[in-house]
Amino acid sequence: MNIDAYFERLRDAARRAGFTLTVYGQAGEWELPLLKREPESKGPRLYLSSGIHGDEPAGPMALLDLLRRDAFPRGAAYTIFPLLNPRALAIGTRETPEGLDLNRDYGPEPRSHEIRAHLAAMGDQVFDLTLCLHEDYDGEGFYLFAHQREEVGTDFPALALEAAAAVMPIDPRTEIDEMPAREGRVHPPPSVADPNRADLPEALRLFHHHKASVVMTTETPSGQDLDLRRRTQGAVVEKVLARFLEKGIS
Ligand SMILES: [Zn+2]
Numbered sequence: 001m002n003i004d005a006y007f008e009r010l011r012d013a014a015r016r017a018g019f020t021l022t023v024y025g026q027a028g029e030w031e032l033p034l035l036k037r038e039p040e041s042k043g044p045r046l047y048l049s050s051g052i053h054g055d056e057p058a059g060p061m062a063l064l065d066l067l068r069r070d071a072f073p074r075g076a077a078y079t080i081f082p083l084l085n086p087r088a089l090a091i092g093t094r095e096t097p098e099g100l101d102l103n104r105d106y107g108p109e110p111r112s113h114e115i116r117a118h119l120a121a122m123g124d125q126v127f128d129l130t131l132c133l134h135e136d137y138d139g140e141g142f143y144l145f146a147h148q149r150e151e152v153g154t155d156f157p158a159l160a161l162e163a164a165a166a167v168m169p170i171d172p173r174t175e176i177d178e179m180p181a182r183e184g185r186v187h188p189p190p191s192v193a194d195p196n197r198a199d200l201p202e203a204l205r206l207f208h209h210h211k212a213s214v215v216m217t218t219e220t221p222s223g224q225d226l227d228l229r230r231r232t233q234g235a236v237v238e239k240v241l242a243r244f245l246e247k248g249i250s
Pocket of ligand 1: 053056132133135
């Protein structure tokens with residue numbers, strides 16, 4: 001990915017859509033952008049992120065598409081980290097140039113500069129719903145990982161899968177990343193949710209430390225056409241956010 005070109009487009013689209021872009025750190029030659037937009041009165045706190053794996057461009061592109069179309073619904077407080085790992089995105093690798101998988105660095109003592117900066121930028125904020133956008137080379141269609149608290153009435157993963165299915169097939173595998181899966185939903189065993197793991201992923205950090213009621217990780221298959229992948233990610237985000245703003249967690 002051309003990071004400089006992406007950053008410029010992001011800055012422009014964010015401004016037009018009423019978001020404030022601040023820089024929360026530096027990664028190599030690139031600045032790390034954080035987008036925020038507050039509602040006029042109180043609203044749900046929504047968190048989105050992408051670009052933590054440098055060989056997964058559909059997420060950052062989908063978030064840029066949504067900004068350009070001004071498609072983030074009004075009435076919510078947004079915290080968006082669209083470019084978590086620019087050094088890896090620049091060279092198209094999953095890991096940083098040092099070989100670190102940043103999505104395994106949210107434990108008590110992060111090793112990477114990027115994730116220390118990310119955690120400092122988040123502080124102890126509480127979020128209601130979080131979406132982390134990913135891709136998978138082994139993917140055979142769209143799928144997701146989700147954690148919902150018991151009080152949540154709406155089946156947000158089902159909504160996400162419905163939105164994705166309108167654009168591309170759902171991953172038919174019954175085992176994904178060595179975990180049981182069914183109709184595009186991965187069901188991690190309880191041990192995966194240990195909040196003190198050194199290799200904690202971002203989504204579980206958001207679930208345990210930032211108290212999100214709905215935590216989802218979306219995955220598009222890298223083998224599919226990139227345009228289709230970014231449209232799928234965008235459709236999922238739009239549908240989930242629209243429902244959350246309409247009905248909250250009920
Ligand atoms: Zn990923």
